[in-house]
Amino acid sequence: MLNLDFAFLTPQVVSSYVLKGFVFSLQLTFIAMLGGIALGTVLALMRLSSKPWLTLPAAAYVNTMRSIPLVMVILWFFLLIPLIIGRPLGAEMSAIITFTLFEAAYYSEIMRAGIQSVARGQVAAGYALGMRYGQTMRLVVLPQAFRNMLPVLLTQTIILFQDTSLVYAIGAYDLLKGFEVAGKNFNRPVETYLVAAVLYFAISFSLSMLVRKLQQRIAIIR
């Protein structure tokens, strides 16, 4: 029964099947993280403003994104983007757009909590120094909010990295797909899925250990 054979996974096989997918998974994670945090911060500021025409659309966007399964969001964008731009878009590009817009909803909730964790007096102090709203946010509130929320933002990024495997739904070539194709070609699916699981685990687990360390350091400094 137990005749696992990993010998076919030579460096050459790994580099020709898996590496390409791994690079895409990392790319997707980083772009969606940076874009998601930027857009999420804007959404958080909108939701915390006092103007209903800013809060309502931001709240609607965030709540909608958060109540639909990510797989369905991926399918929706893959269906809608070509209709909107009028030409087909590759699965990879579609995934990058989807994840950036989807993760923005989650990052915005984190940033909202982060901004709310900054003492109210900080905003008053900014205004008292003659700063405008934008300056107060950029120079006083957001740096502290980012710092307070850094561990949570990074934890969300680890979840994002795991979720990138869902681009399976539209057939984008990511890390999991790389292993799957290798498994099919060498007729060794059991081994490749096992190695994929171990690799995902090693990456996510070590990153979450790092986040835990960081959390302790930040806690001491504060």
Place this chain on the structure above:
Amino acid sequence: MSSWDWQVFCKDTIDGEIVPRCFGGAGDVTYLDWLLSAWGWTLSVSLLALGVALVLGSIMGILRTAPHRGLVLLGNAWTELFRNIPLLVQIFLWYHVVPALIPPLRGVPSFILVVLGLGLFTSARISEQVKAGIQSLPRGQRMAGLALGFTLPQTYRHVILPMAFRIVIPPLTSESMNIVKNSAVAFAVSISELTLFALQAQEETARGIEIYLAVTGLYFITAFAINRVLHFIEQRVRVPGMIGGGR
């Protein structure tokens, strides 16, 4: 892009003819029938997995607070293992790898394997919530229980858990809604649930927007219903005098 065509749901899935009352008769299946049966699969996978996750997650969460190194280690290892592998990969492990390594599991239907996969994945997250709930209680509660002569299991049963479970209802509510959303990955191993319906019906009818809207709507309704049920339970079991306890 042409206009709406909601009649797509009244079409027969085989010949594409529109069936008068939208529901197919004997032997005929319309897209509406298929949609509803897919919803049934989503509900079954989600609710059964939720059951598995609540039981295992509570046990593991409790073990992680026990005054015993071995048990804590077991609970921690469980949680880290199931939390750090993407759900889709875990589903593939259950579907392709587990039956290959454990021959007795070879005949098990994929539905059961998906329920186990989703349940164990979620149990790691529930164990976090349960652990946090138990640890949020004052230490004196446990000491008082033991001082009264309760054994450790009795202290958990009568003193710690009744409060801890009330505290974790709100996070459990969002985990329960997550499980409905996460059940969407079952499409990858050909469970005929909503997402697989969306993919296949979209391809067959080329009416993607109508199909996706219906599916998304059903996910909304399901998650919202679970939210209401748990909110009701939360209201019913609240303890007067505690934060959020009211009167």
